[in-house]
Amino acid sequence: MIIGLTGNDGSGKTTIANKLERYYLSKGKSVIKPHEFEYFFIMRVVKKMISSSNLTKQQKVLQDSNKSTVTKTLIPYIVYIDLFFEYWFRKFFQKNKIIIKDRTPYDFLATWTEQNVSNKFIHFIYNKLPQVDIHFYIDTNTDIAYQRRVRQNEKQEKDKIFYKNKHHIYSKIIANINNKIVVNNNNALNQAVDLMIQQLEMKDKIKNIKTIAISGLDGAGKTTTINNLEKELQSLNIKYKTIHFYYNYSFLKLKRLFIKDKPVSEKESHKKSIENENKAVQKGKPQWWKWFVFGDAYLQYLFVKIFYRNQLVIFDRFFPDYLVSFDFLGVRYDKQKMFKFFPRVDRYFLQIADYNILYNRKPEHTMDFFKKCHSEYITLARKYDMIVLDSGKYNEKEVVKKLLQKI
Numbered sequence: 001m002i003i004g005l006t007g008n009d010g011s012g013k014t015t016i017a018n019k020l021e022r023y024y025l026s027k028g029k030s031v032i033k034p035h036e037f038e039y040f041f042i043m044r045v046v047k048k049m050i051s052s053s054n055l056t057k058q059q060k061v062l063q064d065s066n067k068s069t070v071t072k073t074l075i076p077y078i079v080y081i082d083l084f085f086e087y088w089f090r091k092f093f094q095k096n097k098i099i100i101k102d103r104t105p106y107d108f109l110a111t112w113t114e115q116n117v118s119n120k121f122i123h124f125i126y127n128k129l130p131q132v133d134i135h136f137y138i139d140t141n142t143d144i145a146y147q148r149r150v151r152q153n154e155k156q157e158k159d160k161i162f163y164k165n166k167h168h169i170y171s172k173i174i175a176n177i178n179n180k181i182v183v184n185n186n187n188a189l190n191q192a193v194d195l196m197i198q199q200l201e202m203k204d205k206i207k208n209i210k211t212i213a214i215s216g217l218d219g220a221g222k223t224t225t226i227n228n229l230e231k232e233l234q235s236l237n238i239k240y241k242t243i244h245f246y247y248n249y250s251f252l253k254l255k256r257l258f259i260k261d262k263p264v265s266e267k268e269s270h271k272k273s274i275e276n277e278n279k280a281v282q283k284g285k286p287q288w289w290k291w292f293v294f295g296d297a298y299l300q301y302l303f304v305k306i307f308y309r310n311q312l313v314i315f316d317r318f319f320p321d322y323l324v325s326f327d328f329l330g331v332r333y334d335k336q337k338m339f340k341f342f343p344r345v346d347r348y349f350l351q352i353a354d355y356n357i358l359y360n361r362k363p364e365h366t367m368d369f370f371k372k373c374h375s376e377y378i379t380l381a382r383k384y385d386m387i388v389l390d391s392g393k394y395n396e397k398e399v400v401k402k403l404l405q406k407i
Helices: 013-026 041-047 052-063 070-093 105-114 121-125 141-152 160-174 189-207 223-236 250-258 264-282 289-305 318-327 335-341 355-361 367-384 397-404
Strands: 001-004 096-099 132-139 181-184 211-215 240-243 313-316 349-353 387-390
Touching: 001 013, 001 070, 013 096, 013 132, 013 189, 070 105, 070 121, 096 105, 105 121, 132 189, 141 160, 181 189, 211 223, 223 240, 223 313, 240 289, 250 264, 250 367, 289 318, 318 367, 349 367, 355 367, 387 397
Parallel strands: 001 096, 001 132, 132 181, 211 313, 211 349, 240 313, 349 387
Antiparallel strands: none
């Protein structure tokens, strides 16, 4: 696993990297922690070819943002190639080790921007470099960063304006990155390290999970929970796929690819939904209908298992949701037999809320629907060993936090 730390001078990257190294060594892991400016291949050769006096001279030229030379123009591209080969070397030949890098491509990009040698193309290629497995952005107040550097080096040549401008550059670069975890390092260093370790342990836990399902009534907050979960997965750089196949038949999905549904007002949509619901309850459904529903669901499930087998799959509603619907519609079936044929998921959650609240949130259903189905879900949760998330007791952030704790 490659851990990347990004941050301004004085943000504490190197100190944090050292602490993470000690943490993994205490766990008996094999750790590689390259030095901040320990280049991988090309730049290492270049540095060896240049005498120490010339190297010092070149470094001063690079640090002068007002000077423009051929070397300064080429350096971003040479470093890019170096970073590209380093990533794949570590992925292929050091894949069983923990790699802790206290300087990522984004740090270099910030440097090229600060030195006025960057352009749109350089930003493009650096943003397209392969990503580390987990990326931490260490965000630190510029005054604190400056004071840390002063304590480290009494001959500090960079003033507060430099740190402020560099922080602004980092903020613009990091704002466009989804798969990062922002760590505030303005307070005690151990707080930042503890937070990072929690995220690293969470990533390890989720890596062992292949499927998650969240069941529940309309309005219970499933979509919000899944959206928040997706953001967490993005920050942890975990590949995932969210699947909706509950009464979302295959032929309807194909139809939407070619024919767009006509826009209907919310009021008309709710009225039509209630009419269809009442009609279905009164007339009932033919026996063949339930087999069609389950057959289509199984086809979609198999498709997902084949084509997304290397990703974490999140099911928004799952097979047991159909049973609640069947009970409400009066469809006859053998519940015990159905349970035997249902696929299993690694973690199964039921999100609930008071049915009076749900009725106010989702007026496209009748109160009778919410009342009966709520009771059915509570019974189903006991039989199917679901983990209950009560969105009536907890806010959005607390719900997803509890979900992650149960993974």
